Amino acid sequence: MRRLFDYYLTNMRISIQEQFQYRASNYFFMIGMIAEPVIYLVVWTTLAENQGGVIGGYTAGSIAAYYIVWTLVRNMNLGQSPFGWERRIQHGRLGMELMRPLHPVHGDISFFAGWKMVMILMWLPLAAALVLIFKPTLNPTWLQIVVFAIAIWGAYLIRALSLALLGMISFWTTRVSAIYNLFFALELILSGRLVPMTFMPLWVQKAAYFFPFQSSFYFPINALVGQPTPIELFSGLLFQLFWIAGGVLLLNVVWHFGIRRFSSVGN
Amino acid sequence: MRTIKLIWNYLRIGIANQLQYRVNFFTQLLTSFISLGTGLIGLALVFNYTTSLGGWTQPELLTIMGVYTLMGGVIQAVIQPNMERLLQDVEEGTLDFALTKPVDGQVIVSIRELSFWQLEDVIVGLVVIGISLGQMHTQLGLLPALAFVGALLMGGVMIYCFWMAVTTSAFWLIRIDEVFNLFQGLYAAGRWPVSIYPTWLRVGLTFLVPVAFAVTIPAEALTARLTPWTLAGEAALTVVFLVLTRVIWRVGIRHYSGASA
Amino acid sequence: MSAIISVDKLSKHYKVPVREAGLKASFKSLFKRQVNIVKAVDEISFSIEPGEVVGFLGPNGAGKTTTLKMLSGLLYPTSGAVSVLDYEPSKRKAVFLQQITLVMGNRSQLSWDLPALDSFELQRAIYQIPADQFKKTRDEFIELLELQDKIKKPVRNLSLGERMKVEFVAALLHRPKVLFLDEPTIGLDVTMQRRIRFFISEYNHRFGATVLLTSHYMADVEALCKRVIVIHNGKLLFDGQLSALVDQFSAFKTIHVTTSGFASWSQYGQVLDQDAGHVSLRVPREKTAEITSRILNEQAVEDLTVDAPPIEDVIDKVFSQKKAEDKAA
Numbered sequence: 001m002r003r004l005f006d007y008y009l010t011n012m013r014i015s016i017q018e019q020f021q022y023r024a025s026n027y028f029f030m031i032g033m034i035a036e037p038v039i040y041l042v043v044w045t046t047l048a049e050n051q052g053g054v055i056g057g058y059t060a061g062s063i064a065a066y067y068i069v070w071t072l073v074r075n076m077n078l079g080q081s082p083f084g085w086e087r088r089i090q091h092g093r094l095g096m097e098l099m100r101p102l103h104p105v106h107g108d109i110s111f112f113a114g115w116k117m118v119m120i121l122m123w124l125p126l127a128a129a130l131v132l133i134f135k136p137t138l139n140p141t142w143l144q145i146v147v148f149a150i151a152i153w154g155a156y157l158i159r160a161l162s163l164a165l166l167g168m169i170s171f172w173t174t175r176v177s178a179i180y181n182l183f184f185a186l187e188l189i190l191s192g193r194l195v196p197m198t199f200m201p202l203w204v205q206k207a208a209y210f211f212p213f214q215s216s217f218y219f220p221i222n223a224l225v226g227q228p229t230p231i232e233l234f235s236g237l238l239f240q241l242f243w244i245a246g247g248v249l250l251l252n253v254v255w256h257f258g259i260r261r262f263s264s265v266g267n
Numbered sequence: 268m269r270t271i272k273l274i275w276n277y278l279r280i281g282i283a284n285q286l287q288y289r290v291n292f293f294t295q296l297l298t299s300f301i302s303l304g305t306g307l308i309g310l311a312l313v314f315n316y317t318t319s320l321g322g323w324t325q326p327e328l329l330t331i332m333g334v335y336t337l338m339g340g341v342i343q344a345v346i347q348p349n350m351e352r353l354l355q356d357v358e359e360g361t362l363d364f365a366l367t368k369p370v371d372g373q374v375i376v377s378i379r380e381l382s383f384w385q386l387e388d389v390i391v392g393l394v395v396i397g398i399s400l401g402q403m404h405t406q407l408g409l410l411p412a413l414a415f416v417g418a419l420l421m422g423g424v425m426i427y428c429f430w431m432a433v434t435t436s437a438f439w440l441i442r443i444d445e446v447f448n449l450f451q452g453l454y455a456a457g458r459w460p461v462s463i464y465p466t467w468l469r470v471g472l473t474f475l476v477p478v479a480f481a482v483t484i485p486a487e488a489l490t491a492r493l494t495p496w497t498l499a500g501e502a503a504l505t506v507v508f509l510v511l512t513r514v515i516w517r518v519g520i521r522h523y524s525g526a527s528a
Numbered sequence: 529m530s531a532i533i534s535v536d537k538l539s540k541h542y543k544v545p546v547r548e549a550g551l552k553a554s555f556k557s558l559f560k561r562q563v564n565i566v567k568a569v570d571e572i573s574f575s576i577e578p579g580e581v582v583g584f585l586g587p588n589g590a591g592k593t594t595t596l597k598m599l600s601g602l603l604y605p606t607s608g609a610v611s612v613l614d615y616e617p618s619k620r621k622a623v624f625l626q627q628i629t630l631v632m633g634n635r636s637q638l639s640w641d642l643p644a645l646d647s648f649e650l651q652r653a654i655y656q657i658p659a660d661q662f663k664k665t666r667d668e669f670i671e672l673l674e675l676q677d678k679i680k681k682p683v684r685n686l687s688l689g690e691r692m693k694v695e696f697v698a699a700l701l702h703r704p705k706v707l708f709l710d711e712p713t714i715g716l717d718v719t720m721q722r723r724i725r726f727f728i729s730e731y732n733h734r735f736g737a738t739v740l741l742t743s744h745y746m747a748d749v750e751a752l753c754k755r756v757i758v759i760h761n762g763k764l765l766f767d768g769q770l771s772a773l774v775d776q777f778s779a780f781k782t783i784h785v786t787t788s789g790f791a792s793w794s795q796y797g798q799v800l801d802q803d804a805g806h807v808s809l810r811v812p813r814e815k816t817a818e819i820t821s822r823i824l825n826e827q828a829v830e831d832l833t834v835d836a837p838p839i840e841d842v843i844d845k846v847f848s849q850k851k852a853e854d855k856a857a
Contacts, residue, residue: 020555025445032449039456042464047316055316133465175290178297185301194305195312269656276653280646363602364637368654369625375654379639524604524618525540 007102008110015114026122034071034126040195041067041134056198057226061137065225066196068130073220074193075119076152079160080108082180085167090174094262105251109160116156140224147233151220154240158216161247168251171258186211192218212243273370274378281381288384295384299336299391306332306458321463323490326402328460331486333395335457338422338481340388342454346427347447348380350434354444357437357523366520373516377431400489407489414498415488421505422481428508429476435512435519450476457482477508531575532706532738533599538608540569540594540762568594570762571608576740578705581732583753583770584742587847591762592742593710599740600630600708612706626655629704633711636695640684644675644694647683648701655702662701669697673727689720696724700731707731709741713748725751746840758843760850778842781816783809785823786831796823 019026041064048060058066088094088104097104140148166183169176188194190204191213197205208214219236222228228236285291310332314325323331353376356362365375400407407415433446457478461469473479480501487493546562569591576582584592597603598610601617601624610617615624638647652662670676673693678686683694692712700707709728713721729752732739743749749756749770756773758766766773782800785793785807793799796819797811811819816834823829 024440028449029445032445032452035449035452036455038468039459042468043313043320043459046320046463047313051316175294178294181298181301185305188305189308194309199312273653276650280642280649284642284646359635360632361635361637363597363600363630363632364635366602366620367600367625367628367630369622369656370654379650521604524602525542525606 004102004106007106008113011107011110012114012117015111016118019115019118023122026119030071030075030119030122030126033074034130037067037070037074038130040070044195044199045134056196058196058198059137061135062225063196064134065136065138066221068127068134068136069221069224070193071127071130072120072123073152073155073217075123076116076156076220077159077216079112079156079163080167082163082167082169082176085164086170086174086176088167089170089262098259103255105164105255108164109157112160113156138225143230143233144224144228147237148220148224151223151237151240154237154244155216155220158212158240158243158247161244161251162212162216164251165247165254168254168258171261187213190214191216192221196222212247215240215243269370270374270378273374277379278381282383285381285383291384292387295387299388302339302388303336303391303395306336309458321460323460323462324403326399327486327490329399329402330396330489331460331482332458333392333397333399334419334486334489335392335482336395337389337392338419338426338457338485339454340385340390340392341423342426342481343388344382344385346423346430348382349377350430351447352376352380353434354437362523372520373431373513377427396489403490405489405491411488411491411493414493415485418480418485418488418493418498418501421501422477422485424505425477425508426481428505428512431512432515435515438519438523454478454481460486474504477504480504532578532613533576533740534609534611535575535595535599536573536609537571538569538573538595538598538610539567539571539606540591540598540603541606542566542568567762569598569605569759572759572762572764573608574757574764574767576738578738579732579736580755581729581739581741581752583749583756584740584759585749585756585843586742586759590759592759594762595759596630596708596710596740596742600628601625602630626702627704628706628708629699629702630708631695631699631710631712633692633709633714636683636691638683638691638695638698641682643682644679644686644698647694647698648679651698651701657702661703665701665703666697669700669727672730673697673723689716689723692716692720692724693727696727703735705735705737707737707739707741709739711743712741713743713745721745721747722751728752746838746843758846760847761854765846765850773846774836774842775813778837778845779813780810780837781813782835782837783811783816783820783823784831784833784835785809785827785829787827787829789828791827 044055044058044063044067045060048055048058048063053059055063088097094104097107166180169179189200190208190211197208197214197218200208208218215236219240223233223236310325310328313320313328318325320328353362356365356376362376366372368375430450433450436446453472453476456464456468456472461472461479461483464472469479484493484497484501487497542565543563544566546564572591572595584595586592594603598605599612599617601620604618613624613627615621617624638644639650648666651657652659657665670679673696675690675693675697678690678694683691686694696712707728712728713724716724725748728739728741731737739752741748741752754769756766756768756770757764758773766776783797786805787807788805793802793807793809797809799807800810801808809819820832820834824832
């Protein structure tokens with residue numbers, strides 16, 4: 001356990017150093033990523049203003065806040081791409097990583113966690129610029145801020161586990177891009193990435209509870225931007241814990257069977 | 268002339284080779300439908316709250332989505348594969364081969380790759396355009412149709428210029444894989460008419476990343492908004508973009524070859 | 529006859545950023561960049577006649593590949609003059625590029641997903657090779673390299689050796705007059721290396737092409753090149769016949785004796801190796817004949833051979849000598 005902790009710290013530190021080197025790369029990435037929510041922001045604030053100020057419980061100002069916080073949460077949601085897993089498994093790189101005494105998932109999670117820290121730092125000036133341009137309204141309580149700070153890391157873990165699980169599908173088939181695209185499309189709609197969940201018809205909102213998507217996206221954003229009650233905040237965190245625990249369990253099971261298959265098929 | 272024959276050869280061989288992977292026809296179709304689906308859901312959500320956005324009615328917004336999909340297909344089939352290969356060549360040192368050929372380097376790196384099945388999006392886009400025009404009961408005359416084609420071509424060329432210029436920056440920055448993400452993000456702005464964006468963004472989407480020319484302007488041609496002046500202006504701008512891109516390439520090559528600036 | 533390649537005081541300098549490991553240094557490098565100037569190529573001069581096959585020898589990082597890149601127009605020289613086929617390579621005129629070719633052992637110019645035959649077609653289009661000449665050349669090369677059933681498979685499905693063969697065909701379809709080969713046999717097995725060498729030599733004889741070849745493998749150089757140019761730390765150390773290199777830099781020869789007698793062999797020279805019935809001695813080159821006749825007269829010899837030291841040893845010696853000289857200076 002101590003060794004695991006040490007590994008995480010070391011890997012995170014190396015990741016931070018590396019990401020400092022690729023500053024231009026990181027900025028390109030973040031600016032590109034900001035384009036998406038800015039588009040949504042513009043469309044929906046335009047609509048809100050035309051509709052007399054409120055859509056789905058959000059004012060133009062809080063819509064702006066939603067999508068600006070979105071940029072941070074979106075970044076927290078990024079992890080080892082399932083396509084990266086496909087490359088590992090299909091091109092035999094996994095063999096090398098299996099020789100190490102540590103599960104490759106730990107490497108991924110710690111590496112990206114370090115990256116997140118650099119990214120949060122780099123995000124701050126971008127967020128400041130967005131705030132100046134779009135003038136959001138944001139009045140969170142202290143509780144909201146604390147829960148938000150915890151929730152974004154919970155969100156990262158949930159998504160990292162989901163991506164790893166997706167990636168492991170490559171153990172069984174090569175034709176994965178269609179499956180991944182389907183997953184991402186579902187996620188786009190059910191996570192709160194496209195629009196805040198309250199914009200969706202009621203049945204969609206209810207259905208979303210069966211998926212982990214909104215736990216890693218809508219929940220943290222709304223925790224900061226909306227007016228959730230303390231109960232809602234804590235139950236949201238509990239939900240995150242639930243999805244993380246489930247993810248870890250499922251990961252172990254799928255990995256067990258996946259490795260069996262990998263070793264028998266050979267690559 | 269020689270370049271045209273070369274393009275023809277690359278096309279012929281590329282298509283022949285990719286045609287044999289028939290499964291990709293279906294996987295691409297699935298991907299196209301998923302994209303279309305999410306786009307339509309986005310539109311539907313907006314339609315819930317309004318019948319027009321930025322002066323564009325519902326069917327007209329559908330037209331924009333059709334042009335967006337069409338142009339997206341062209342970009343992913345013809346432009347993106349070449350830019351990705353150029354980037355890879357710079358990182359792995361295989362660009363040297365393209366530069367020791369008796370054909371201009373920029374030409375070679377711009378025409379050699381093709382992702383054939385992505386062209387399905389062109390068909391899907393045309394279908395969506397057709398449906399939207401049907402909803403508006405528009406009879407498309409010859410002149411608007413020609414203007415549409417012309418606008419598409421020029422828009423495509425300008426998108427090429429933008430990508431080419433940015434990918435050339437790899438000569439200086441080396442690791443710019445993320446620039447493709449940047450572009451995907453900015454291109455997504457083309458789903459909506461650029462008139463809805465704040466002025467500064469609209470200017471950026473017109474003159475910097477020519478998304479407006481790629482999507483909104485051809486859609487304007489179809490919805491009787493396009494003036495000959497805009498088209499002429501676009502033609503002039505296309506020439507400017509081409510010249511700029513050429514200059515950037517030349518400078519990039521000089522840097523790559525270690526010529527003193 | 530005028531030289532087909534001539535290089536005069538050619539230099540290439542690089543500015544290389546320098547950074548130490550660690551978090552603090554990463555931060556520092558954000559504000560201040562430290563730069564070293566590396567002289568990859570330092571005022572080298574030589575000239576090559578048409579039809580010559582010249583080997584470039586040198587340790588990694590010596591400047592061989594950099595020189596090759598300047599000759600093929602890929603790099604601008606920092607200073608000095610270079611002329612190939614009477615053109616300035618860095619101007620990259622189409623006429624010039626039409627007559628040269630570049631083959632890099634560890635990189636491929638072929639499309640991975642296309643069968644080699646298609647890549648040949650593309651070369652034909654790029655170099656505007658007339659159809660009948662193209663067919664003839666292509667079929668000739670395919671036959672020479674025994675590639676008949678390999679050319680229809682996608683290149684990624686070929687083995688390393690097969691890929692290299694196909695790479696050569698593609699590179700030479702347009703019958704270039706000057707060949708720049710950078711480590712062409714790297715990673716190949718012995719048989720394949722021989723095949724490639726044979727092909728290069730055939731091409732050189734058939735078409736009178738000039739070949740510049742860099743390699744780590746002495747066997748490449750021994751088999752193909754009468755003339756070698758030795759580069760070390762960007763400087764030209766030696767330019768001349770391979771045999772002369774051996775003579776100049778190796779002061780010793782090795783005598784192998786097969787004998788049934790017992791003797792104190794150290795009286796003849798330095799004993800390198802000794803076991804029942806065999807002895808290997810190292811003797812100064814100029815004394816070889818003398819010592820050999822002494823051994824033959826004084827010992828019961830069943831067999832005796834005289835070897836030049838392996839060329840690797842010679843080259844090794846050249847470089848360690850140079851290193852020592854540099855250190856002392």
